[in-house]
Amino acid sequence: MKYPIGIQSFETLRRDGYVYVDKTDLVYKLAQGHIYFLARPRRFGKSLLISTLKAYFEGRKDLFQGLIIGFLETKWTQYPVLTFDFNGLSRQEKNPLRNYLLSQIVAAEEKYNIIQENTDDLNLRFRRLIPAIHEVTGQRVVVLIDEYDKPLLDLLETGNPEDEQLLNDNRELMKAFFSIFKATDEHLRFVMLTGITKFSQVSMFSGFNQPDDISFEDDYEALCGITQIELEAVFHESIWELSATMHVSQEEALALLKQNYDGYHFSKRMTDVYNPFSVINALKKRSLDDYWFASGTPSFLVRLLGNTPEDVMAYTNGDYTRDEFVNYKADSARPLPMIFQAGYLTIKSYDPIFKTYTLDFPNKEVRQGLITLLANDYLQQDGLMQSVVIKIVKSLQVGDLDQTRKLFTGFLAGTPYSMRPKKDQKDRELYFHYTFYLIMRLISCYTVYTEKQLSEGRADCIVETNDYVYLFEFKLDGTAAEALQQIEDRGYSKAYEADARALYKIGASFSSKTGTIEEWEVREGKR
Numbered sequence: 463m464k465y466p467i468g469i470q471s472f473e474t475l476r477r478d479g480y481v482y483v484d485k486t487d488l489v490y491k492l493a494q495g496h497i498y499f500l501a502r503p504r505r506f507g508k509s510l511l512i513s514t515l516k517a518y519f520e521g522r523k524d525l526f527q528g529l530i531i532g533f534l535e536t537k538w539t540q541y542p543v544l545t546f547d548f549n550g551l552s553r554q555e556k557n558p559l560r561n562y563l564l565s566q567i568v569a570a571e572e573k574y575n576i577i578q579e580n581t582d583d584l585n586l587r588f589r590r591l592i593p594a595i596h597e598v599t600g601q602r603v604v605v606l607i608d609e610y611d612k613p614l615l616d617l618l619e620t621g622n623p624e625d626e627q628l629l630n631d632n633r634e635l636m637k638a639f640f641s642i643f644k645a646t647d648e649h650l651r652f653v654m655l656t657g658i659t660k661f662s663q664v665s666m667f668s669g670f671n672q673p674d675d676i677s678f679e680d681d682y683e684a685l686c687g688i689t690q691i692e693l694e695a696v697f698h699e700s701i702w703e704l705s706a707t708m709h710v711s712q713e714e715a716l717a718l719l720k721q722n723y724d725g726y727h728f729s730k731r732m733t734d735v736y737n738p739f740s741v742i743n744a745l746k747k748r749s750l751d752d753y754w755f756a757s758g759t760p761s762f763l764v765r766l767l768g769n770t771p772e773d774v775m776a777y778t779n780g781d782y783t784r785d786e787f788v789n790y791k792a793d794s795a796r797p798l799p800m801i802f803q804a805g806y807l808t809i810k811s812y813d814p815i816f817k818t819y820t821l822d823f824p825n826k827e828v829r830q831g832l833i834t835l836l837a838n839d840y841l842q843q844d845g846l847m848q849s850v851v852i853k854i855v856k857s858l859q860v861g862d863l864d865q866t867r868k869l870f871t872g873f874l875a876g877t878p879y880s881m882r883p884k885k886d887q888k889d890r891e892l893y894f895h896y897t898f899y900l901i902m903r904l905i906s907c908y909t910v911y912t913e914k915q916l917s918e919g920r921a922d923c924i925v926e927t928n929d930y931v932y933l934f935e936f937k938l939d940g941t942a943a944e945a946l947q948q949i950e951d952r953g954y955s956k957a958y959e960a961d962a963r964a965l966y967k968i969g970a971s972f973s974s975k976t977g978t979i980e981e982w983e984v985r986e987g988k989r
Contacts (some may be wrong), residue, residue, distance in 0.1 A: 463700060464745040467739075470509040473694040476525045481694050486531035489514055490687045492676075497643070497653040498671040500685065501660055503805025505739035505754060507686040512608045514544065515747040519543050519604045523837050541651050542599045544570055544592075546581075549609040551616075559613045559632050560584065563639065567591055574598050592646040602651035605643070610636070611657035619765040653839075658760075659803040660789065678788070683728040687735035693719070707748040722750050723822035729810040737805075740827060754785055754805075755831030763804050766797045767836065777807060781818040806832050818914060830904065837900040851904045858908065861930050863966060867982045870970075873901070874978035894972040898923065907982045923952045931958050931965045938972045943983035945969030949985075 463594070466480040475482055482548050487955055492498065493515065501506050526532045546566055551558040571578060576594045578587055592603050604728050613636070655673060676682040684692075694716070705715035719741060724756050727734040743989035745754040777798055788800040801807055808824040823829035842958035857865040874897065902910045902923055909926040923934040933954050935945040946969035949955065958965055966986055973980040 463697075464511075464628055465740060465742050470513060472510060473522070473525055475510070481696065482529075483684060483688055483696050484529050485511075486514070486518075486529045487534065488607045489518060490531045490534045492683065492685070493518060493652060495652070495674060497648070497673040499655045499657075499660065499675045499677070500682070501657055501675075501677040501803050502686045503726075503737075503803070504658060505737075505757060505758065506805070507738050508580075509547070509549070509608050510580055511686060512547075512606045512654065512656060515606055515652075516543050516545055519652065531561075532783070541601045541604045542574065542595045543606065544595075544603045545606045546610075547608045547610070548612040551613060551667040555633070557628075563588075563635075570595065571767060583640060584635075587944060588639065588642050589645055592642070596649040597849060602649055603646075604652045605654075607649065607653075609657055610655045610857065611659055611661060614661060615658065615760065615762040617763045647704045661713035678729050678784070680729045680731045683731060683733050684735055685726075686728060686738070688738050688741055689736070690720075690724070690734055693736060693741065697741075697745055699929075701900055702916065704745055704748050707751075718750055719744065720825075722826050723754075725808060726805070727824075730812045730814075732809070732812070735824070736914060737827070752827050752831055755827055760804060763800060763806070764835070766800055777801065779810075779820060781813070781816075783818055785817070786857055787821060800867075811950045833900060834905045837904065851901065854901070855908070857906055858905075858925060858927055858930065858932065861964065861966070861982050863968065866969075867979065870898075871903075871979045871982075875976070898934075898936065921949075924954075926963070929962050929963055933967045934970065935968070936970050936972060940971050942969040942971050945971065946983055946985055 464478070464480045466475050466482070469475050469480055474480075483646040490509075495554045500508065500511075518531070518535075519541045521538040521544055523532075523538045525534075526535075532940075544556060544566070546563070548562070551562055557559055563584055567584065570591060571587075571929070572577070574595050578590055578594075578596065581587060590759045592605075595603050609864065611633045614629060616634070617625045619804065620626075642945070643650060660675065660677070676685075699713055701715055704719075705712045708715060708718075710718070719736070723737045723740040723744065725732050726737065727733065727978075730734060739757065740752075740754040744750050759935060784944050787807075798807075802821060806823070807821045807830055809819050811820040812818075813820075823832070827846070850869060854866060854869050857863070857869060902912060902925065905925065911924040911926075912922070915938050915954065921933055922936050923932075925934070933949055935949050935954075939943045944969060950970065964986070966984055968984045969977055969981075969985075971981040972978070
């Protein structure tokens with residue numbers, strides 16, 4: 463089986479015999495409409511979708527032999543197609559967006575032998591171009607725009623005044639560019655825009671016939687990505703090969719794929735959608751690694767998270783209206799829409815009565831990747847987190863709490879002094895709690911609860927392994943004895959009285975002066 467890793471051309475994919483998950487029934491349905499917008503995370507197949515639409519509207523019947531659309535389409539009309547791919551704009555150029563748009567307009571003029579007055583007014587040339595192509599070809603024009611938001615995302619939150627000016631220039635240029643579609647609507651057969659997020663609150667589409675946003679429609683929830691049915695039908699042999707390599711059953715291999723790469727939901731219908739980039743890489747290489755996350759977190763998101771005052775983890779399992787996580791408002795103080803639309807959170811449930819959505823990490827790959835990113839950035843311990851976490855996991859596995867203490871103490875002692883808050887008690891306490899929280903969230907092989915609500919209060923942290931239950935309570939500039947007494951006074955262990963596993967209560971005190979653990983006491987037993 464030939465896996466289409468990095469293949470974004472539908473023609474290349476079909477000509478060279480790469481495996482293809484047939485989405486052409488949805489392509490055909492989509493093509494019956496007029497103007498659309500689709501938001502999906504990076505590497506979810508948006509570029510391949512644009513390429514497929516291009517081949518369809520160009521009447522490339524030969525490329526669709528054996529696919530569903532071959533039984534649906536009978537006319538195969540050839541339309542003139544204009545494509546704009548904003549993904550590869552060079553940051554080295556001056557005014558790269560303007561230069562790119564001009565080059566595409568000139569190329570179209572040459573292709574259709576359209577002679578226009580040589581003018582620097584892009585809007586005027588584009589406004590004249592579309593009717594002229596319609597007149598020359600006798601067919602209305604198809605316009606396909608891939609990664610429309612890239613010229614904006616690359617410039618967000620950089621702190622560079624020149625980037626801020628270019629961002630404003632690009633926004634105004636795109637606003638004027640999109641206004642042409644409204645002015646030339648009668649000459650347009652179909653328009654499609656794809657991107658990561660929808661800049662609906664920055665007036666960029668004010669002069670544009672508002673596109674039909676299908677990002678969260680039931681009919682198109684699986685337009686990009688791979689469903690469970692598609693995975694098992696198309697990649698049956700590959701799943702068998704993965705299971706053989708990993709020495710597990712096919713059912714176990716499927717469960718591991720689901721745990722690592724499934725879990726995206728793009729509509730209220732809640733159909734599970736796999737990350738296509740990760741799952742295809744995993745099947746090709748027969749190894750469950752962090753392919754999507756390792757391919758690079760978008761620089762704009764790293765900058766956004768670095769500038770936000772909010773705890774990103776607080777967004778998980780929260781209930782939100784759609785506007786709260788869909789509409790980007792160009793505000794780093796509330797980055798939820800960007801985090802969601804970049805693919806780091808997804809819909810986990812929908813309440814039809816209150817019309818609210820619950821958001822959480824889609825899968826293990828994303829959860830671990832984002833927490834590692836946050837931990838490395840927050841603690842400035844890049845390259846050390848994973849090794850420390852592995853050692854902590856092993857110490858908890860065998861009940862070696864003395865080794866656990868040494869690992870935490872050593873790690874905190876290595877955190878730069880400049881990272882520790884020096885303001886008030888609340889800020890210092892929050893820093894130590896959040897540090898411990900990040901580390902414990904990285905321990906994905908165990909059940910970890912932070913700030914878990916129990917009958918008489920909230921436990922700072924509970925870790926459950928196959929053989930042990932650990933109750934942690936922390937004090938800043940207090941004593942370990944005080945922390946242990948709180949565990950006893952509030953009866954945190956009562957929930958585990960009937961549990962057969964060994965239970966340990968750990969009281970620890972952090973020192974704001976030394977920046978590490980000052981006292982650590984362990985008490986065994988459930989009472």
